[in-house]
Amino acid sequence: MTTGTLNTELVVTGRPKAGSTLKPRTTHRRRDWSGWIFVGPFMAVFVLVLIAPLVYAIYLSLFRETLVGGNSFVGLENYAQALTDSKFWDGLLRVTIFLFVQVPIMLGLSLFVALALDSMRLRWVSLFRLSIFLPYAVPGVVAVMIWGYMYGSQFGLIADLNDLLGFKLPEPLSNSFLMVAIGNIVTWEFVGYNMLIFYSGLKAIPQELYEAAEIDGAGPFRTIFSIKLPGIRGPLIIATLFSIIGSFQLFNEPQMLRAIAPNLITSYFTPNIYAFNLSFSGSMFNYAAAIAILSGIITMVFAFIAQNPEGFTFKKKKSMSTVEEQA
Amino acid sequence: MKNSHSNWMRMGAVLGASALLLGTMAGCAADSGSGAPEDVDAALQEETTLTWWTWGDDTQEMADAFTKENPKIKIEVVKMDNPDAVVTKLQNAVKAGTGAPDLVPAEYQTIPQLTMGGALADMSEFGIDEFAGDFTESTWNAMNFQGKQTGIPMDSGPMVMIYNQELFNAAGITAAPTTWDEYAAASAAINAYDPEAYIANSGDAGFMTSMFWASGGTPFSVDGENVTIDLQDAGTKKFADYWGTLLTANQLSPVSTWSDEWSKALEQGKLGSLLMGSWMISGMDDYSHGNWRVAQIPSWDGKPASAQNGGSGLAVTEQSKHKAAAAAVLEFMATGTGRDIQNTKGFPGTTAIMDDPAWLDVEFATYDGQKANVEGKTASENVIDGWQYLPFQGYANNIFGDTVGKVLGEKGDINAGLVAWQSDLVEYGNAQGFTVNK
CATH class of the missing domain: 1.10.3720.10 (MetI-like)
Structure with a gap:
């Protein structure tokens, strides 16, 4: 139970930051990237602890490594x-x-x-x-x-x-x-x-x-x-x-x-x-x-x-x- | 709109949370070096720090003794909860390609799995084979898998019966049962004397496989990548049938071995006997006030027939960058001061000590002065030859509860449980690339 709640808390606190700063910046007037400096630290942690493991898990799930015979790509098997x-x-x-x-x-x-x-x-x-x-x-x-x-x-x-x-x-x-x-x-x-x-x-x-x-x-x-x-x-x-x-x-x-x-x-x-x-x-x-x-x-x-x-x-x-x- | 954005973020979180579980793995090959016996002495002259994982309490003492003799070698001892934790961490380190210690203890039943998985090194080239004669055959062989000598035995576990003589006497049984028939009679008598008391609990995977062994079964055989599993062979089925009659007669306690309830049952005289490795001889102090005794486990014909149950050795990992120095520790633990310390801690796996009167004559207060090591020695001499564990025994034991454990809990048909376990194991083995029952 604990892991679930912890991880979700991360996102709940993170959501307003990412959501509200990104939207207006990309759609209005000239592009001003200074917002990224503020969300940067958060995004770095977010990518490192949430996105990267997720991508890695998906990558892992497309292979099959066995005790005998080694590793092979199996797609969605x-x-x-x-x-x-x-x-x-x-x-x-x-x-x-x-x-x-x-x-x-x-x-x-x-x-x-x-x-x-x-x-x-x-x-x-x-x-x-x-x-x-x-x-x-x-x-x-x-x-x-x-x-x-x-x-x-x-x-x-x-x-x-x-x-x-x-x-x-x-x-x-x-x-x-x-x-x-x-x-x-x-x-x-x-x-x-x-x-x-x-x-x-x-x-x-x-x-x-x-x-x-x-x-x-x-x-x-x-x-x-x-x-x-x-x-x-x-x-x-x-x-x-x-x-x-x-x-x-x-x-x-x-x-x-x-x-x-x-x-x-x-x-x-x-x-x-x-x-x-x-x-x-x-x-x-x-x-x-x-x-x-x-x-x-x-x-x-x-x-x-x-x-x-x-x-x-x-x-x-x-x-x-x-x-x-x-x- | 804002909502759909946050949902994607949340999707990431939910998936990420699941993925975190798997976050520790990466694959790459480990270094391996070759060595020679001469390298061992040379390695002792270099400043080296070895890492030694353990689950035991005495390792630090052994490590300190080694450093005292070889001041240039420092040993960092890392204590873990139990053997399973060590196996899990070691396999993760192999998967990650880094992070394994130099020295690692391994239960005999996990040696095939760990060697096959590339976790343990073949240490023969450092000349450790010369210690073979110092150990009992069954323990030395247990550290070998398909020609690779991964290390040396530490303790051993020839099975003995440790029984509560006070309870047996109160139930009208005057001599320790030597046959399974006598054991069944004792079971009925104890249960009749005190309906809350049982002669044994229903047991776990480690217990069951050892009993199949002692009963003459060889349900597992491994030849290279060819594995044969027959959990209905004569010896196995004979014991399963027998244990099933006690189970369905409600004469086996449901408590799980090593649980708090199990400890209380032992202390309060509600559990009459333990069929366990001889290492348990020195582990009864908390449960006995001189009322327990050690004897041979029962057999079909009354002649001693035993099996190994538990016990472990010390191995060197494939990832170790200091294999020569680690080999020196193996030698120290095989024939040096380390062996002397080891042999006072657990039940030894060496032959010399078994003829040593000083060891044989130790009188255990726990057993009211009985020379209990003698029973352990007899069991050790009567371990049946020819047993093999699966190259994935750890997983097999882990899923034992799904099938056999389930029928033990429901007091059902043990043989049906064994057949189901076998089918899980065949499926798993074949999926892992072995050729199982083909």
């Missing part, structure tokens, strides 16, 4: 193979289901907490805010170790609870509950992070709107649905976007749990785990590159849909203009 690879689709289906189940729960919880903190009915708001955010500060690997211990049904916390209760709780690390167990860890880690995004969005809503609502006689729920939620539309989209990318890049949690439950988590559990095992254990760097590019494209498609939810209805033109206005 790796992609053709990946498209019919049931292991790849198995992993992809798993993260897609995870996306549709875990992300709404996580964002719903985050939203609820953010609204609660913003409701002015709580005391010690900053204490709550900090403690809910705290899990995000715990490194993902450590988080999985903590939860891995608690999930232990033989000698872990679940085992102790079973003894205490006198009956058996379901085993988190079993076929039926594994995804729930992983979803729980991810939710625990990222509720605070998303809550903070929502909360800061709520804080940015102009006070006059609330005053106007009060004068109009709006109750708390009416205020939420008519002012707060529309007011944080941007943060909602951003958080959804991060979560979609995070879901498709699911890696840390299942990879760490693989040490505890090696018989449950396959080497192709998620597309990222598949690419990791193919390249670093199976020396299939080329095929892994193709898998990574393909899952990148699929992530992009989902991210695009989430970002323009109305873009796929008849109101396309109208909603595009609203987006422009807000931006």
Whole structure:
């Protein structure tokens, strides 16, 4: 999850710089290249850490190097193979289901907490805010170790609870509950992070709107649905976007749990785990590159849909203009 | 319009993020030099810094001892998490054409893979073959792949059974089981005595392959680029059938080896026996209060029959620019002071020590004074000949969980799992350019 969000953050901060400086310069009057001096450092880093690896991965994906026989150019064969690879689709289906189940729960919880903190009915708001955010500060690997211990049904916390209760709780690390167990860890880690995004969005809503609502006689729920939620539309989209990318890049949690439950988590559990095992254990760097590019494209498609939810209805033109206005 | 622009940027980001995963690779050939035994002495007179990767805690001590004897050679020890981390990093360095250390430890099962992949150098030309007689045959051969002697053995892992005598006695078993039938009877007795206690856990890839070996199976055979995989050969199937009866009778613990739960199970007397390499003899201090014992692993007919399980050697990389100096370290670790240090740390792979009364008579408090090294020696003498690992064993073990591990978890049919594993391995081997089962 972490890698996904980090990389996207890079782009979000970078976007306005590149977008707004480039456009006017190239289309108006005489060419003035001085803008490049300002965006230069950013572009250099951007090319080095984002474009270059990407181009290199695409280049790699067009070859096939084997343990015996060496390297050869194979064109799009790796992609053709990946498209019919049931292991790849198995992993992809798993993260897609995870996306549709875990992300709404996580964002719903985050939203609820953010609204609660913003409701002015709580005391010690900053204490709550900090403690809910705290899990995000715990490194993902450590988080999985903590939860891995608690999930232990033989000698872990679940085992102790079973003894205490006198009956058996379901085993988190079993076929039926594994995804729930992983979803729980991810939710625990990222509720605070998303809550903070929502909360800061709520804080940015102009006070006059609330005053106007009060004068109009709006109750708390009416205020939420008519002012707060529309007011944080941007943060909602951003958080959804991060979560979609995070879901498709699911890696840390299942990879760490693989040490505890090696018989449950396959080497192709998620597309990222598949690419990791193919390249670093199976020396299939080329095929892994193709898998990574393909899952990148699929992530992009989902991210695009989430970002323009109305873009796929008849109101396309109208909603595009609203987006422009807000931006 | 502004939107579509930013979408392209984002596309770059999403793809870039995926690509970062693969960002460390580049291909180019490594240097290779040739040498001779005379070069080794000459190399010791030159100021050199060697890099030595390790996963063990004792390497620094060995490196310091070497530098004390050879002041011009400095050794930089780089500690990594575990053997897998070393293999991964080494393979990346080979791929990148640079970045490999001079000295690298390697588990015996990864020697074919690393040698074939061009990671390890053939050190025969520096005269290391003269140490062959100092090591047990199975360990020395394990460092050789298709005529290339990549280095020297460090420790070895002839399989023994380490068992919780207290638990066995409480369950009414007075003698250590010597046949698999007796072991099954002990399993049932332990499980009946304490439903939460098991004689063993269901095991991982390293365990399974060693058990096939000890059972007389030879599922893998390699001849050049021709590989034959038969995970249903007589010895393999015999053990798989046997282990399957314990599995489906719910007599194998689901905990995963080396996990926290596994440690707790050992401490609390919920796991009755370990079938492991003899290096584990010195690794039981945390789990035993004198209640454990060491014995031979059971066999089909009661006569000792063992296999190697784990164990590793020290090799020199193809990329090393100081192979002669590295050869001096190999010699130091084979017959010099380094060997003395090594032999006090793990279970040795050298022959001389196995006749040394001082070593044989060591009484282990962990085993209530038992002279446990004697059992290790017996196992070492009874390792079955003829076993081979795949030239891609590391990957094979990594995907073991997809098929065999899955049926172990579901308490299903182990043979079905083995057939599925075989089909994955055949497909992978052929895709990698080997000729597998053709």
